[in-house]
Amino acid sequence: MTRDLPITGWLGRIEPRGGLPIYLALVQALETAIRGGELQPGDQLPPQRAVAAQLGIDFTTVTRAYGAARAKGLVEGAVGRGTFVRRRVGDDDAGVVDLSMNLPPPPTGLSLAALLKETTAAILDRTDFATLMAYHAGPGTPGQRAAGAAWLAPVMGEIALDRIMVCPGAQAALTALLLTIAGRGQSLVVEPLTYPGLLALAETLDLRLLACSVDDQGFVPEALDRLCGEQRPAAIYVVPTTQNPVATTMGLARRREVAAIASAHRVWLIEDDPYSRLFDAPLPALTTLAPDLAFHVATLSKTLSPGLRTAFVVAPSSGMAERITSRLRATALMGSPLTTAVAVRWIRDGAAERVLSAVRLEARARRALAGEILPTARGAAESIHVWLDLPPGWHAGRVHAQGAAQSLSLVAAEAFATTPDHANGLRISLGGPAKQSVLREALSHVAALLARGPGQRLVV
CATH class of the missing domain: 1.10.10.10 (Winged helix-like DNA-binding domain superfamily/Winged helix DNA-binding domain)
Known part of the structure; x- marks a missing residue:
C-alpha cells in the first residue's frame, strides 16, 4: 500500500x-x-x-x-x-552490510512472505475482526499458553499452563520480570560480557551489575558461589545456550552446578534462552534444574522472526506468573493480537517447525562459511553469531572506523561490557545479509581487515 x-x-x-x-x-x-x-x-x-x-x-x-x-x-x-x-532495500543491493544485528537467517527454501500472507488471510477469515482489534491484557489465552508449552517442550518438558505468559518480546518480558523481583539499588550477577538490552534495562531500573568470572562453560562455579554469598544479589542473569556475545554453551554438568548454587543461596535465576530451539538436540533448560527459583524467557525473534514480537515466559509458580503479568500490564500492556495470532497458529499447525527447520539449515551453512573464512571464530554449528577474539592493539573505535571504510557494520566487546576487565573481540552476526554471497564477501573483508593489523593505513 x-x-x-x-x-x-x-x-x-x-x-x-x-x-x-x-x-x-x-x-x-x-x-x-x-x-x-x-x-x-x-x-x-x-x-x-x-x-x-x-x-x-x-x-x-x-x-x-x-x-x-x-x-x-x-x-x-x-x-x-x-x-x-523498493519493497526491500537491503545490504545486498546498496549501503552497509550489517554484521552487528543478530537476526535469524532467511529460511532455506521457504518464503516467509508467502507464509505470512497465507496465515494472516486465514486468521482474518476465521477470527472476529473486533477481537483482533481489542485490548488483550493478561498472560495469554489458554490456547496461546498451550502453544507456548508446545514450543518449549523440547527444552522444558511438560509445563503447567498457569506458569506460562505470552509477552510482546523478550525485552518487555525482562522488564516486567525485573520490576517484580529486583528493587532499585539491588544487584544482578551477570557475565563480564552480556546482552546489551539487559545493560540498558539495569541502568533504567537502577540495578547494580556484578560481573562473575567465566570460562568456556560460562560462570565459574566457585566465583558464582562467592558472589552470591558475599553480595546477596537479587538474581542471576544468564544466557546458557549460545551466550550473547561470546557464543559459548554451558554443558549439563555446569548447569547443574549453577542451579545448585542458586538453590543454596535462594537467589532467583533468570535464564534468557533465545537460541536453544536452533539446536537439533538442545540441552535441558537450566530452569528445569531449579524450577522453584528460575524464570525461563524464550523469544521467537532468533528462531522464527523478530517481527512476530512474541516471547514465552515460564515462572516458578502461578502466583509469580500473576505478579509478572501485573507488571507487564503496567509497562507494555499487551502484545499485538495479530502477530501473536500468527505465532500461535504457526506453532499449532506445524508451520513454526517448518520455518525453524529451514532456519537451522541456513544457519548451519552460514556457520560453516564463517568457519572457512574466519577459522578462529567461536560458536556452535547452529549458531547465528560467532565470537572472534581481536589481536592485541585493536579497540572498538578502530574496529568501527575500519569496518565502516569497508561498508561493514560491526559491533565490538564494549557494547556488551559490564566491567572494564573483559575479553576483547567482535560478535559477528551471520543472519543479516539476505544472500550467502554477500555474507561471504563481508566475512572476507573482516578477515582482510584483521590481517592488515591495527596500525596499518587502510586503503579504500
Missing part, C-alpha cells in the same frame, strides 16, 4: 558539495530519506517533471538521478503508475 500523495520534504535537503553533480546529490538525498525512515518501502516518489520544476533543473537530470537510484536498488518503477521505494 502506498501513501495518498508522494513525500517531497527530502527534496529540500539536496546539497551538492565539492563539485558533486546535481543528479548524484539527488540520489544521496533520496537514499538518506530511505535509510532514515522518512521514505518507507512502497512510498511513491514525485513525478520526474514535478521534481525538475521544484528544483529548477533539467528533466533529463532527474531522469538520470532516478535511473541511478534504480541501479542502486533504492527504487523500482511500475509502468503507468510511477516510481516507488
Whole structure:
C-alpha cells in the first residue's frame, strides 16, 4: 500500500558539495530519506517533471538521478503508475552490510512472505475482526499458553499452563520480570560480557551489575558461589545456550552446578534462552534444574522472526506468573493480537517447525562459511553469531572506523561490557545479509581487515 500523495520534504535537503553533480546529490538525498525512515518501502516518489520544476533543473537530470537510484536498488518503477521505494532495500543491493544485528537467517527454501500472507488471510477469515482489534491484557489465552508449552517442550518438558505468559518480546518480558523481583539499588550477577538490552534495562531500573568470572562453560562455579554469598544479589542473569556475545554453551554438568548454587543461596535465576530451539538436540533448560527459583524467557525473534514480537515466559509458580503479568500490564500492556495470532497458529499447525527447520539449515551453512573464512571464530554449528577474539592493539573505535571504510557494520566487546576487565573481540552476526554471497564477501573483508593489523593505513 502506498501513501495518498508522494513525500517531497527530502527534496529540500539536496546539497551538492565539492563539485558533486546535481543528479548524484539527488540520489544521496533520496537514499538518506530511505535509510532514515522518512521514505518507507512502497512510498511513491514525485513525478520526474514535478521534481525538475521544484528544483529548477533539467528533466533529463532527474531522469538520470532516478535511473541511478534504480541501479542502486533504492527504487523500482511500475509502468503507468510511477516510481516507488523498493519493497526491500537491503545490504545486498546498496549501503552497509550489517554484521552487528543478530537476526535469524532467511529460511532455506521457504518464503516467509508467502507464509505470512497465507496465515494472516486465514486468521482474518476465521477470527472476529473486533477481537483482533481489542485490548488483550493478561498472560495469554489458554490456547496461546498451550502453544507456548508446545514450543518449549523440547527444552522444558511438560509445563503447567498457569506458569506460562505470552509477552510482546523478550525485552518487555525482562522488564516486567525485573520490576517484580529486583528493587532499585539491588544487584544482578551477570557475565563480564552480556546482552546489551539487559545493560540498558539495569541502568533504567537502577540495578547494580556484578560481573562473575567465566570460562568456556560460562560462570565459574566457585566465583558464582562467592558472589552470591558475599553480595546477596537479587538474581542471576544468564544466557546458557549460545551466550550473547561470546557464543559459548554451558554443558549439563555446569548447569547443574549453577542451579545448585542458586538453590543454596535462594537467589532467583533468570535464564534468557533465545537460541536453544536452533539446536537439533538442545540441552535441558537450566530452569528445569531449579524450577522453584528460575524464570525461563524464550523469544521467537532468533528462531522464527523478530517481527512476530512474541516471547514465552515460564515462572516458578502461578502466583509469580500473576505478579509478572501485573507488571507487564503496567509497562507494555499487551502484545499485538495479530502477530501473536500468527505465532500461535504457526506453532499449532506445524508451520513454526517448518520455518525453524529451514532456519537451522541456513544457519548451519552460514556457520560453516564463517568457519572457512574466519577459522578462529567461536560458536556452535547452529549458531547465528560467532565470537572472534581481536589481536592485541585493536579497540572498538578502530574496529568501527575500519569496518565502516569497508561498508561493514560491526559491533565490538564494549557494547556488551559490564566491567572494564573483559575479553576483547567482535560478535559477528551471520543472519543479516539476505544472500550467502554477500555474507561471504563481508566475512572476507573482516578477515582482510584483521590481517592488515591495527596500525596499518587502510586503503579504500
